[in-house]
Every structure is written in structure tokens, then in C-alpha cells.
Amino acid sequence: MRILVVGANGTIGTAVVNELKGDAEVIKASRSNSDIKVDITSTDSIKRMFKEIGEIDALVSTTGAAHFGPFEELTPELNSIAVNSKLLGQINLVLLGLPYIRDNGSITLTTGILMDDPIVGGASSAMANGGVRAFVKSAAIELPRGIRINSVSPNVLEESMDHYGPFFQGFESVPAKRVALAFRKSILGAQTGQSYYVY
């Protein structure tokens, strides 16, 4: 089984790679320092990546940027960071990668708790999360050749609390290792159209 993990250098990406490397050939993709480079905000870069790596059994995305900041300072331009990365970056991985996914393969994208449990400064990220969750639910009923699709919505990570803790008051952080289990369930299980909440 060949698994492509986009965002493999991030905290969740690293945990997912560790979770799966005993069961599969894992191809690590990220903006730098990986098996293959990709910029998910560029459709050309996504196309090049898939052309280079060829067929896979599982597409995993654990990446996506978004602007965080006070709502009154959110502009269409700042909001476009999340639109082009966390929302369309992940969705374009699906649209452009689908022909490279083998029969009965799977796709797993990442959303996040802010769509359900908002914090100050998180509206743009929440938008991207909500868009990805709904896209996944709808795409699942149409994917061809037995291909499945799910999304994973992590709480704030234990590993990120040093940096982000002050913004997530009262949230019960979760270890990336626990989030990685949801990816294992999506990839090696049989469900489709699900949003796995790691809250």
C-alpha cells in the first residue's frame, strides 16, 4: 500500500507518518525537506507532484494555512490565505489527485475544532474547516471505483499548547498520536463521508 502524506513535516503529519509507516510505503510531501515538494496553493505544483509519484492507495492531507487575527481586521485579502490553502489547497489535491488513486483507495483531509467551537481570531480558519467537511460529505456519494473520503477534525494539539494555549482557553488539548488514529481509521477502515472528531 502506497500512502501520500501531504504536510508530512507538520505535527499531525509526523504523527500520521509514524502511525502508518509499519503498514505501508509512506511518501512524504511538503513545501521542503520531504520525499517530494508541493505547494498546495498552486494547481501546477499539485499536478507536477502527482505526475512524479504516480499511483497511490491513499491520499492524506494534514496541512493548510489560515490567517488568525481579530475579526474587525479580517479583509478579503487576509481571508484568501485560508481559501487558497486550507480550503482549496486540500480540495484541489482531491480534484487533481483522483485519477492517481487506485480502486478502493482513500482520501483523508484535515479540518479542525474551530468550525464547531470558535475562538477569537479564528473565523477564516473556521470557514475553511466547514467548507472541507461539507465537501467531503458530498464528494463521498460520488467517488468512483470504490474510493472513500473522510475528514479528521482535531482539537488543539498538546504539542501546540506552548504556542497556541493562550488562544484556546479551556480547550482539552489532544496528543497528535491520538489524532493519527483517526487517520488510520479513515485509511484502513471502510467508512466514507465521515468527519472524525478528535475532541
Place this chain on the structure above:
Amino acid sequence: MRILVVGANGTIGTAVVNELKGDAEVIKASRSNSDIKVDITSTDSIKRMFKEIGEIDALVSTTGAAHFGPFEELTPELNSIAVNSKLLGQINLVLLGLPYIRDNGSITLTTGILMDDPIVGGASSAMANGGVRAFVKSAAIELPRGIRINSVSPNVLEESMDHYGPFFQGFESVPAKRVALAFRKSILGAQTGQSYYVY
């Protein structure tokens, strides 16, 4: 009370105007044949509209285009129709219109049942709906000056069943008049951060 209804010529827009015209001054905006013209896919057009109409008590959007078609034919380019119209068109109305909304005013956007109950061909629309719903929930905790924000998620409309019925097998269509009640609740009630489901 001054209410701006963007998309006032649509089936839901017309019903909202009829629902509210006895209680407020309603300014109708749409791409043509209205009190004021606006193209929500253009931030310049949105800015011009607000500059021309000035202060309002309620911003209502009942509009937003999306591409419908088989998932395997969905490209990043076709998906951008929903991104630029139903998703960002509505969100940019909020980001650019906020300074024009009076203290204790309200904002009401439109999503749709496809984010919860998908149909073939609806993934791009579902994405936009889910993004708007999550954005609204998050924005609500940060809006200044007592301004509230909600979204309304209609089922397929009775009025649209001649055209769209074949795509919505088994859906219980609702009259636009019933959808308009949810807008009344959002505008004249006191709740915020809600998604009103007219299913």
C-alpha cells in the same frame, strides 16, 4: 429600520422582501433591475454599493451561485464559481459591509441543505454552504457594537421543483415563504451565531 437584501430578485429574496416590507425600509440589490446593482464576486462592486446606500440596520444575503455537475468533472476552475460567489461573495459582503451596519444591527446569510444531505453534483455548493455556516458561527463571537450574525439553510424550494425536482429525489421541498420566516427570526429576533435549518 433599513434592510439591504442582496439577491432581492431571486425566489428567496422576493419572499424575504415581501416578509419584511411592512416592518422596514427594504433596499433591493441584485445584478440588475433593483434599487441598486451589485456583483458580489467583485469587492469593488460591493464597496461601491455600500458607499452609495450608506448605513443600514440589517444586511441580508439570499444569493450565491455554484456549479452543479458530476464530481469527476469538477475542476478547480468550475469549483471557483461557488468559491467566488456563494462563499466569498457572501463573506465579503460581511467583511466590507460591517462598518455600514448600525449598532445592534444584524447580518443574515444563506447556506443550503446540500451541506448536510448531499445530492449527486452538489459537492461544490456543499463546500460553500459549509464554509459560510462555520464562518457565521465563528464571526458571531467577535462582531462589535452588538451586531448579530446568523445563516439560513433552506431545503429545496417548492418553487424550484419544476426545474430541480429530478435532482432532489425524496427531499421534502419547502415554500420560500417558510424560508423567509427564518430571515425574519434572524433580523427581528435576538439570537446570534445560529444556523436556521428550514428542512
